[in-house]
Amino acid sequence: MIVIGLTGSIGMGKSTTSGLFAEQGIPVNDADQVVHDLYRGQAVAPIQAVFPEVIVKGVVDRQRLSENLAKNPANFKRLESIVHPLVRACEADFLARHHKRGEPIVVLDIPLLFETGAEARVDKVVVVSCAEQVQRQRVMARPGMTKEKLDLILSRQVPDADKRARADYVIDTGQGIDMAREQVKTILEELRAKLARGDHA
Ligand SMILES: CC(C)(COP(=O)(O)OP(=O)(O)OC[C@H]1O[C@@H](n2cnc3c(N)ncnc32)[C@H](O)[C@@H]1O)[C@@H](O)C(=O)NCCC(=O)NCCS
Numbered sequence: 776m777i778v779i780g781l782t783g784s785i786g787m788g789k790s791t792t793s794g795l796f797a798e799q800g801i802p803v804n805d806a807d808q809v810v811h812d813l814y815r816g817q818a819v820a821p822i823q824a825v826f827p828e829v830i831v832k833g834v835v836d837r838q839r840l841s842e843n844l845a846k847n848p849a850n851f852k853r854l855e856s857i858v859h860p861l862v863r864a865c866e867a868d869f870l871a872r873h874h875k876r877g878e879p880i881v882v883l884d885i886p887l888l889f890e891t892g893a894e895a896r897v898d899k900v901v902v903v904s905c906a907e908q909v910q911r912q913r914v915m916a917r918p919g920m921t922k923e924k925l926d927l928i929l930s931r932q933v934p935d936a937d938k939r940a941r942a943d944y945v946i947d948t949g950q951g952i953d954m955a956r957e958q959v960k961t962i963l964e965e966l967r968a969k970l971a972r973g974d975h976a
């Protein structure tokens with residue numbers, strides 16, 4: 776099984792590109808989505824124990840959590856030490872299920888792939904990227920987003936240029952969805968050809 780690690784900085788188009796892999800029949804595990812699901816389940820109790828003020832109606836309120844982190848960025852570390860092991864367990868479960876099924880290619884969408892050393896757990900790294908100006912425009916268009924929140928998140932991410940330099944493939948998401956789809960198809964063709972030749976390692 777070839778495990779593709781899909782990553783990219785905030786707003787670069789990970790979720791959209793994950794969707795393009797899914798469209799081609801590739802199973803995708805989305806770490807941001809896993810986090811959001813954990814905030815309605817398994818992560819509630821351990822987060823409540825440390826940040827009781829971010830729990831609203833029995834779930835983790837991401838807006839409140841963001842406010843807490845903006846006031847006290849040191850809390851990122853405490854939060855990540857709770858969340859990341861749970862995310863990792865979901866990822867391992869996803870890989871085991873698809874391996875058992877004999878799935879040839881899967882995608883792990885991991886926003887913090889380089890930051891958390893997840894590079895070592897994947898066979899190929901795909902980085903999504905676009906011009907910084909386009910990235911900022913996309914992110915600032917989101918409800919509740921502020922320049923401060925964006926800069927705080929960017930300060931915790933490996934710069935885009937470094938990501939691109941460390942990638943096996945770079946997908947440019949600045950030229951529209953059809954161009955991105957073509958790039959996804961080309962990558963899959965190349966990987967399928969490698970699998971057929973038995974030289975994907
Ligand atoms: C900070 C939180 C509350 C913001 O929630 P919100 O719904 O506004 O944004 P969302 O989750 O969609 O994330 C927005 C962008 O920020 C990035 N991001 C999220 N957490 C982090 C982090 N700890 N470090 C760097 N980037 C991060 C995401 O990958 C994404 O690109 C939320 O992202 C969170 O709880 N993060 C901590 C868990 C974590 O580390 N997740 C990263 C993937 S495992």
Ligand SMILES: Nc1ncnc2c1ncn2[C@@H]1O[C@H](COP(=O)(O)OP(=O)(O)OP(=O)(O)O)[C@@H](O)[C@H]1O
Pocket residue numbers: 783784785786787788789790791792807886913947948949950951952953955
């Ligand atoms: N190939 C593309 N062509 C045109 N627009 C795109 C493309 N990819 C992404 N976008 C747009 O960019 C914005 C951000 O995309 P997306 O939500 O996929 O990014 P992300 O990397 O998952 O973001 P985050 O890391 O913040 O969760 C969306 O509005 C999306 O429609």
